[in-house]
Amino acid sequence: xxxxxxxKMKLKPLGKGTLSGAQVFSWGPYMQGVxxxxxxxxxxxxxxxxxxxxxxxxxxxDEGGTIIWRISALTDQAADQIITPLQKLDSFxxxxxxxxxxxxxxxxxxxxxxxxxxxITTDQGNKAFVQFVTPASFKCQGNYVNxxxxxxxxxNLLMHYSKTYEGRGEADQETLDFIVDHTLIxxxxxxxxxxxxxxxxxxxxxxxxxxxxxxxxxxPTMSGLVRMLLRFGEFSGVxxxxxxxxxxxxxxxxxxxxxxxxxxxx
Amino acid sequence: xxxxxxxKMKLKPLGKGTLSGAQVFSWGPYMQGVxxxxxxxxxxxxxxxxxxxxxxxxxxxDEGGTIIWRISALTDQAADQIITPLQKLDSFxxxxxxxxxxxxxxxxxxxxxxxxxxxITTDQGNKAFVQFVTPASFKCQGNYVNxxxxxxxxxNLLMHYSKTYEGRGEADQETLDFIVDHTLIxxxxxxxxxxxxxxxxxxxxxxxxxxxxxxxxxxPTMSGLVRMLLRFGEFSGVxxxxxxxxxxxxxxxxxxxxxxxxxxxx
Numbered sequence: 001x002x003x004x005x006x007x008k009m010k011l012k013p014l015g016k017g018t019l020s021g022a023q024v025f026s027w028g029p030y031m032q033g034v035x036x037x038x039x040x041x042x043x044x045x046x047x048x049x050x051x052x053x054x055x056x057x058x059x060x061x062d063e064g065g066t067i068i069w070r071i072s073a074l075t076d077q078a079a080d081q082i083i084t085p086l087q088k089l090d091s092f093x094x095x096x097x098x099x100x101x102x103x104x105x106x107x108x109x110x111x112x113x114x115x116x117x118x119x120i121t122t123d124q125g126n127k128a129f130v131q132f133v134t135p136a137s138f139k140c141q142g143n144y145v146n147x148x149x150x151x152x153x154x155x156n157l158l159m160h161y162s163k164t165y166e167g168r169g170e171a172d173q174e175t176l177d178f179i180v181d182h183t184l185i186x187x188x189x190x191x192x193x194x195x196x197x198x199x200x201x202x203x204x205x206x207x208x209x210x211x212x213x214x215x216x217x218x219x220p221t222m223s224g225l226v227r228m229l230l231r232f233g234e235f236s237g238v239x240x241x242x243x244x245x246x247x248x249x250x251x252x253x254x255x256x257x258x259x260x261x262x263x264x265x266x
Numbered sequence: 267x268x269x270x271x272x273x274k275m276k277l278k279p280l281g282k283g284t285l286s287g288a289q290v291f292s293w294g295p296y297m298q299g300v301x302x303x304x305x306x307x308x309x310x311x312x313x314x315x316x317x318x319x320x321x322x323x324x325x326x327x328d329e330g331g332t333i334i335w336r337i338s339a340l341t342d343q344a345a346d347q348i349i350t351p352l353q354k355l356d357s358f359x360x361x362x363x364x365x366x367x368x369x370x371x372x373x374x375x376x377x378x379x380x381x382x383x384x385x386i387t388t389d390q391g392n393k394a395f396v397q398f399v400t401p402a403s404f405k406c407q408g409n410y411v412n413x414x415x416x417x418x419x420x421x422n423l424l425m426h427y428s429k430t431y432e433g434r435g436e437a438d439q440e441t442l443d444f445i446v447d448h449t450l451i452x453x454x455x456x457x458x459x460x461x462x463x464x465x466x467x468x469x470x471x472x473x474x475x476x477x478x479x480x481x482x483x484x485x486p487t488m489s490g491l492v493r494m495l496l497r498f499g500e501f502s503g504v505x506x507x508x509x510x511x512x513x514x515x516x517x518x519x520x521x522x523x524x525x526x527x528x529x530x531x532x
Contacts, residue, residue, distance in 0.1 A: 147413070147451060185413060186472070189457040206452070 002113040002165065004072060004235045005079035007086055010104040011059070011067040024067050025134040027059045028245010029198045030094045031069060035082065038089055043081040052163040054078040056237035058134045058248035070248070072235040074164050083108065113165065119231055120224035127186070127254035128214040128230050134248035135193045136239040137207035144240075146192050146206035150183045150214065151176070153238060157229040160236045179226060182218030195246060207239075207246065227253055268379040268431065270338060270501045271345035273352055276370040277325070277333040290333050291400040293325045294511010295464045296360045297335060301348065304355055309347040318429040320344035322503035324400045324514035336514070338501040340430050349374065379431065385497055386490035393452070393520035394480040394496050400514035401459040402505045403473035410506075412458050412472035416449045416480065417442070419504055423495040426502045445492060448484030461512060473505075473512065493519055 013019065035057060036044050047053070055078050057071040071086060073079040091102045130153070138145040138152045145152060158171040190210035197203035214230075216223040230251040237247035279285065301323060302310050313319070321344050323337040337352060339345040357368045396419070404411040404418045411418060424437040456476035463469035480496075482489040496517040503513035 147415075147454070149413075185458075187458040187460075188413070191455040192451075192453040194453075 002075050003079060003110050004074055004113060004116070005083050005108060005110045006070065006072045006235065007083050008107045008109075009069040009071075009086070009089075010106075011069055012102045012104045013067065014100040014102060016099060018065070019061070019067065021061045024059045024061050025245055025248070026196070027094060027097055028057070028134065028241075030096045031057055031059055032244050033096075034089075034092050034094065035071065035086065038085050038092075039082055040085070051169070052160060053236075053243040054164060055082050056235065056242040056247070058237070058242075058245040060133050060248060072237075074235060079110070116228055116231055119228040120221055122224065122227075123220060124227060124253040126216040126223050128216065128227060129252045129254070130212045130214065130230060130233075131250045132190075132209050132211070132238075132248070133250055134245055135195050135205075135207035135209050136237075136247040136249065137195070137205055137241075138239045144206045146208050148185075148190070148208065148212060150185060151180045153233075154179055154183070154226065154229055156238055157233050157236065161229060161232050164236070175225075178218065179222060182216065182222060183226060184215045184217070186213050186215040188212040198244065205241075205246075268341050269345060269376050270340055270379065270382070271349050271374060271376045272336065272338045272501065273349050274373045274375075275335040275337075275352070275355075276372075277335055278368045278370045279333065280366040280368060282365060284331070285327070285333065287327045290325045290327050291511055291514070292462070293360060293363055294323070294400065294507075296362045297323055297325055298510050299362075300355075300358050300360065301337065301352065304351050304358075305348055306351070317435070318426060319502075319509040320430060321348050322501065322508040322513070324503070324508075324511040326399050326514060338503075340501060345376070382494055382498055385494040386487055388490065388493075389486060390493060390519040392482040392489050394482065394493060395518045395520070396478045396480065396496060396499075397516045398456075398475050398477070398504075398514070399516055400511055401461045401471075401473035401475050402503075402513040402515065403461070403471055403507075404505045410472045412474050414451075414456070414474065414478060416451060417446045419499075420445055420449070420492065420495055422504055423499045423502065427495060427498050430502070441491075444484065445488060448482065448488060449492060450481045450483070452479050452481040454478040464510065471507075471512075 054074045055072060056074075057069065059067060059069050062068050071082065073083050087106055087108060089103055091100065093100055132148075136148070138148070138156060140152070155171050155176055158176060159169075162168040162171055188211060190208050190212065193207045193209050194204040195207050197205055214226065216226045233249050234251060236242060238249050239247040241247065320340045321338060323335065325333060325335050328334050337348065339349050353372055353374060355369055357366065359366055398414075402414070404414070404422065406418070421437050421442055424442060425435075428434040428437055454477060456474050456478065459473045459475050460470040461473050463471055480492065482492045499515050500517060502508060504515050505513040507513065
């Protein structure tokens with residue numbers, strides 16, 4: 001059985017004053033560079049050839065104002081190849097941001113994949129709170145989409161999950177349609193955001209940040225599947241460029257089932 | 267040629283402390299009651315039989331914290347029947363809110379419908395800023411929708427415009443599809459909101475408030491049509507229950523055309 005391994009590094013930038021959340025999550029693409037320099041170059045090449053990322057990473061400010069770099073490896077191989085070398089990283093340079101960084105504290109946490117799939121059959125209520133911690137964006141028919149929908153979020157997670165653990169590139173459309181028909185965005189507070197494109201030239205990626213609550217009103221195993229996918233999203237990230245600091249998300253579930261106030265299409 | 271007439275009343279609630287924006291726009295349904303009591307009862311009956319509202323009204327707090335009641339009549343008949351009697355209203359009771367109100371200042375403004383249609387051929391740039399001043403919501407296949415999209419906003423306005431001035435109940439789908447294909451939500455800051463249902467029993471209507479910017483990237487007359495519809499929305503309101511204080515909106519246009527940063531689906 002596979003494991004999902006998460007590394008949290010507390011970062012101390014040297015000679016820098018207080019940094020804003022926006023400055024910190026804009027480090028995402030540079031941190032991918034740090035990661036690539038740290039891991040074995042053969043594995044780095046292998047990653048480039050993969051059709052999906054078996055890891056995600058992003059930087060954020062925690063509630064106490066500490067800069068955290070969070071890297072998740074979705075498979076045992078990715079944990080060996082990415083997390084293990086990063087654990088030994090005491091200091092590094094973020095060249096493009098002109099910052100020297102010391103790692104203050106390193107925490108590693110691992111869960112068995114089964115702990116995730118067990119969520120399908122564990123009743124934890126039908127409300128899921130999702131927070132988009134770093135800017136998230138989707139691609140749809142070649143275009144960026146800067147507003148989330150039930151379908152966009154859950155299709156992306158279902159596809160990423162299937163690719164990672166089942167070797168299937170496509171999300172099961174019937175399952176997805178059923179989920180979309182029984183899941184509502186009951187409340188939200190979202191704002192758009194533009195992420196500078198790494199390729200530069202002033203191009204920017206339309207994206208969004210904020211909070212969203214899903215109400216899931218299908219059979220228990222369906223709510224369970226939605227919870228499982230959202231929890232998976234904490235490790236995989238959601239949407240595009242999750243290996244470059246985008247799509248960082250966290251979720252929580254309400255243990256008190258609530259009813260929808262009125263029918264509503266998300 | 268028809269006129270659109272807007273009445274702005276500065277309200278002074280007697281014996282009440284400072285009121286919040288949310289308290290003030292929750293008066294919407296009660297203000298419809300005040301309006302119905304003030305106008306001729308035969309016209310009130312006529313309004314009930316209409317398939318669309320030739321007026322909209324809502325209460326809001328202006329920047330200085332003054333409570334404003336804003337009523338717009340979309341036709342000359344509605345202006346005669348609704349605005350004229352309301353202009354003479356010096357004080358009234360909002361029974362359900364337990365408030366006595368004095369009107370402090372009354373302003374009436376009128377534009378010719380042609381001033382609106384002239385917007386189609388006036389170049390004012392391709393950026394439109396929309397603010398949802400009171401909670402807005404749409405109905406789609408019988409369900410409430412608490413998140414706006416280009417299609418929902420512009421379809422609603424196009425339909426309301428067609429019903430009011432062209433006697434047609436349906437929005438031209440081809441025009442609408444073309445607009446949707448060439449209009450993006452380039453930025454936004456929106457949050458969900460629940461409006462207590464007048465029918466009571468704890469039912470609430472899922473809705474939203476906030477700001478949104480449209481980028482319109484079609485031919486000049488198409489951007490002109492979008493500007494015309496959005497400006498019309500300042501008078502008609504947008505979405506459901508615009509006669510009961512919901513869907514109050516304001517808009518502004520940028521005179522500097524800007525390009526989209528990258529392709530994006532709204």
